[in-house]
Amino acid sequence: MADDPRPFDAVLNADASHPNGLWLFKGSEYYLYDLLDDAVVEGPIPLTQPWGAGALPQLFRSGIHSAVWSGPAFPNLWTFFKDEMYYSMDAVRGWAQAEGPRGILGAWAAGVWAAPDGTWMTPGVPVALHGMGTRFDGMIHFFKDGKYVRHNLRTGSRPEAGPIPIGEEWDLPEMFLDRIDYAFYGTGAHEEDINFISGENYVLYDFRRRQVIDQGPVAKRFPVFAQFIDRPQLFLAEDYDMATLVGPVSLGRLIDTRSIGAGSKIQKFLVTETTDTSLQNLRQSMLDSQDTQVTEDFYDRLDTNLSSDESSDSYRYQLNAQFHGEAGATSLWGGEVNADLNAQGQTETVRSSLSQAAFKSIGSQLEQTRRETHQKTYDSLAEISSTVHVLKKEFFEETNASDRVRVYEFYEQLQSYITLLVLRGVVLVYSDGVTRPKTAQLPGAQRLLEDVLADPQEVARVIDYLRQELSNVTGHDGQVHSLLESTPPDGGLALRNNMTSRYTVVLPDGSQQDVSQAGLIKAAHSWVEPTFTITPVQT
Structure with missing residues (x-):
């Protein structure tokens, strides 16, 4: 029934x-x-x-x-x-x-x-x-x-x-x-x-x-x-995009140093290996892959991190695993706001919890990869222990035709990334716990509320609450932003048209570059991670 x-x-x-x-x-x-x-x-x-x-x-x-x-x-x-x-x-x-x-x-x-x-x-x-x-x-x-x-x-x-x-x-x-x-x-x-x-x-x-x-x-x-038994409820659904910016490579840890005498030749095998025999390939993270296995692992970690958050008893997150190219996982649907109308600002607490959990989940993917792998150089493949499993192998050969000794240093290669969590949009959702939830864009919020709330004063109260929560959103820069048009039609609610925000990247030479994103950049995190490529450098 x-x-x-x-x-x-x-x-x-x-x-x-x-x-x-x-x-x-x-x-x-x-x-x-x-x-x-x-x-x-x-x-x-x-x-x-x-x-x-x-x-x-x-x-x-x-x-x-x-x-x-x-x-x-x-x-x-x-x-x-x-x-x-x-x-x-x-x-x-x-x-x-x-x-x-x-x-x-x-x-x-x-x-x-x-x-x-x-x-x-x-x-x-x-x-x-x-x-x-x-x-x-x-x-x-x-x-x-x-x-x-x-x-x-x-x-x-x-x-x-x-x-x-x-x-x-x-x-x-x-x-x-x-x-x-x-x-x-x-x-x-x-x-x-x-x-x-x-x-x-x-x-x-x-x-x-x-x-x-x-x-x-x-x-x-x-x-x-x-x-x-499910009770009727209203909540905000916020649409997030996780975008990854790829920066320059740099040199990391020194792995080995070798000299080449005049007229001599050197051959080295540059190896990334693991003692975990069940690991057949290098693990990837959301920074460098969007394939199904990587994204499912990310969502599992995100579920775990969110469920351990103090706000998890009051809020729930629904993950919609859809992806587009290399830009990242789209539609991380934000916190269900079980709105206590006397608790202004709690929506921002939920947003912060989502940001922290997302970055923590990526970090745990990266940490697992670092913990499982080691990089070494070998003069021959026979030197590689039978107790390790080779995940990546490169060959380096150099002949010194000069009359001087050359010295080569072998470094791990590092890649810089910046992950942006971008708030793209907001809709209002009503669920009676039985039928399919009703969804309304913000301009239609008034009509939806009038359909499901009998008291006009309660409709006005919820509209005021939504206006407050959507007008005080803290961005990655620590500044408070409004997602709403200042003069919406009919005095209701409407998202700002063509909302964009900028993130400033500091380049290696000290100069700055602004990166524009559609939506509001809610949070950002920088990473410098090994690429598991070994780079030889002549000193």
Whole structure:
């Protein structure tokens, strides 16, 4: 029902280490709930954190839509569904990858609800539950749109039963025959009885006798679930671009010195190596690469840094991984402002936290690379120890045809960078916790607020708050800037047209160069990092 917000994306009976536990998945986090105590005992825990030695792939870390254990017949196998994709993990092998990510079509009986292109024919991912007892051992129950399908894990993707109306297999009350939101087993005396939840109602069901044991409001049986229901909220979404400026190279640490006698020749192998045998190539950072692996690593580090920030309980960040060329990752969507209208200026605290976390995440990428690698020179490849792995190898050869000794010094080569975090735009977003969020550019903020707030005084109060927060934005230069037009139409809100800002770069010769960026440069950070090239210099 449109007015019935689902508190969770998925509910799953936990593994054997938590016999009374449910995993409650909500967005990019999950919680551990105790069925006996009706209490959340752990969480929120980011989905980016590993399950044992494994980890969900990037696609699934922003949230899942359904999950299922394969039951006593296949106790090590757990599967997570996101849209039309699934990913299976092996708990016995430390939650390592078992299968996927791949599409459900041709792999699961639930594929009967998919179109030929593999997408669901109607919105929504089926609710899944493992089978119990002699009849359903090795089976998975799927419920979607009032229909039921049974998957046999032993025989593959063809349905064991269905799709059939739910009522043909399950003697449930009428309200459960059109929609099932969650299905999970109980605990204690009811550990093999199923809890079905539909909207605000639940039933406890004995599947062997096909009989309802108990039923009633969810709020009465699982009162703690109520705290997870999404509430309506307004927030600002700020669009950031992370741009990297590449500066001149310079010489760093002295690695080796060699002399060449008159009429002599020298040959040297210039090697970047590591003792980490699992590392096959030089690690890269957001400064020098925008490929998927590097950016996913950056987002993981950013998630970790933001979740450890003191403001993380009040604010959340959503990362939209879209990229353009070498300019950097675009659309780092800024902090969700759960606006306390009496707390002016807290938006700026959120912006500062994002800046610090972004630069800290890049810094940790760079530090890991420096820690893992070493640069040396060798006279022959035979000198390289068998305990190291060569990541990069260059050859230097020089003949001294003069009558004097020449001296060569070998230096690590350094590259300078400047990273700019640029605020590009701002929109106002309203979410009621159920339907798709409504988004408005600032000139349309008044209309959006009038649609969702009944009191005109509250509309005016929120507009004043937004004007204050967007008129006092501190840039990289420490100066306070306004993002707003001074005289917007109709006295409302509007972003400045063609807003630009400048960053002054000091060149090696002491001169200065201004770099212009569209938007407001919120923060900047300078780096000088090894390129893992060794440069010979004749002295």
